Amino acid sequence: MHTTGSRIAEIRRRLGPELLILGHHYQRAAVLxxxxxxxxxxxxxxxxxxxxAPRIVFCGVRFMAESAAVLCGPGQTVYMPEMSAGCPMADMVRPGTLEAAWRTLNRNAADWLPVVYVNSSAEVKAFCGRHGGITCTSSNAGRAFKWAFAxxxxxxxxxxEHLGANTAAELGLPDAHVLVYDYKREGGGVGADALSRARVALWKGFCLVHTAFTAAHIAAAREALPAARIIVHPETPREAARLADARGSTSQIIRYVQSAPDGATIVIGTELNLVQRLAEEQRERVTVKALAPSVCANMAKTNEANLLAVLETWDAxxxxxxxxxVAAxxxxALERMLAL
Ligand code: SF4
Structure with missing residues (x-):
């Protein structure tokens, strides 16, 4: 009997280098x-x-697949198993509100440069590129800030907002020089004085998965597991992130666990699928626990069934x-980041 998994494996064998399947760390093990x-x-x-590869299948969310489509060559096509897998945080910036914010900022102070987290739509990245800015990920946000400040x-x-606030704090910027631009309020809810003093303006967006981690979770983990080390993703709000032993991007969290001494206990504040996979991979050596169970519902929309469907139909x-x-x-903006 042919299972979904064996049919996917057969198509991969048949297409060989003609097909590239990319999988984000937050995907389920069955997809990865x-x-x-x-x-x-x-x-x-x-x-x-x-x-x-002429065909790239991206198992992740839409902004990631868009970046792949922007960066790959003219003879390549990027597919997603599930087109509705978006990112609520990326959707918190719309081109119209972004242009209005840009006008407000520039009316009150000169010299703004956009630094755009890759968790954003292609249109927002294009805005960034047009204005001389750079994209960043959670692993190189500090370098992108320094690039701009240079x-x-x-x-x-x-x-x-939270990745920006954590990055500004790690670079030693005083809180007084960092303001939050609330796109839902008139003029961003910030005054001309504050804008003229600011070194950093943060869009008031957030990731539902990582804002689920609180200072109370950290206190509870410290009480239950006093010897454990705690690491959180920098999309975690600063009140909680500052109480952790370390902050790191997905890849940095993985390296943190892999380099921990034998017998260590590590509590992780990031998407649950990654935490569970790390716990499984490292179970002979270290104990890995979730700070709290928090799942990205959009990442979870990709599964073996819709992966097989795209591979069998190549549905346009x-x-x-x-x-x-937009791609240009x-x-x-993406190439400036890749050159960092
Ligand atoms: S984990 Fe957060 S930022 Fe990442 S795709 Fe899901 S909602 Fe978006």
Whole structure:
């Protein structure tokens, strides 16, 4: 009997180098076992850019597949198993509100440079590229801020307030120089004085998965497991993130666990699928626990059944398309990051 998994394996064997399947760390193990490369946003962007495969299937969320479509060559097509797998945080920035914010910022102070987290739509990345800015991931946000400051500019960071606040704090920027631009309020809810003093303006966006982690979770973990080390993803709000022993991107969290001494206990605040996989992979050596169970519902939309469906049908409705003018701006911002 042919199972879904064996049919996927057979198609992969048949297509060989004609097919590249990319899988984000937050995917389920059942999906990742079919991936040619598993990684975080930055690593998968690099794979897409380096690949020659005519068909790329992206198991992740839409903004990631868009970045792959922007970076790959003209003879390559990017597919998603499930087109409705978006990112609520990326959707918190719309081109219209972004342009209004940009006008407000520039009316009150000069020298803003956009630094855009890759968890954003291609249109937002294109805005960034058009205005001379750079994209970043959670692993290189600090370097992207320094890149902007080296050009003697103020940073307009979007869409994740918390990654921006954690990055500014790690770079030693005083709180008084960091403000939050609330896109739901008139003028962002910030005054001209505050804007003229600011070095960093943070878009008030957030990730539902990582804002689930609180200072109370950290206190409870410390009480239950006093010898444990706690690491959280920098999309975690600063009140909690500052209480952890370390903060790190997905890849940095993986390295933290892999380099922990034998017998260690590590509590992790990030998406549950990754935590569970690390716990399984490392169970002979270290104990890995979730700070709290928090799952990305959009990542979970990809499964073996819709992966097989795309591989069997190559349905054009599952092609990720980015208009050429948008792709050009987004590529400029992404390539600045890849060159960092
Ligand atoms: S984990 Fe958060 S940022 Fe990542 S895709 Fe899910 S909602 Fe978006």
């Amino acid at each position: 076992r079919h991936a040619d490369a598993v990684g975080d946003s930055l690593e998968l962007s690099r794979h897409a850019a380096a690949s020659r 050009r003697n500019r103020r940073v307009f960071f979007l869409p994740d 409705r599952r092609i990720v398309r980015v208009p050429a003018d 701006g987004a590529r400029a």
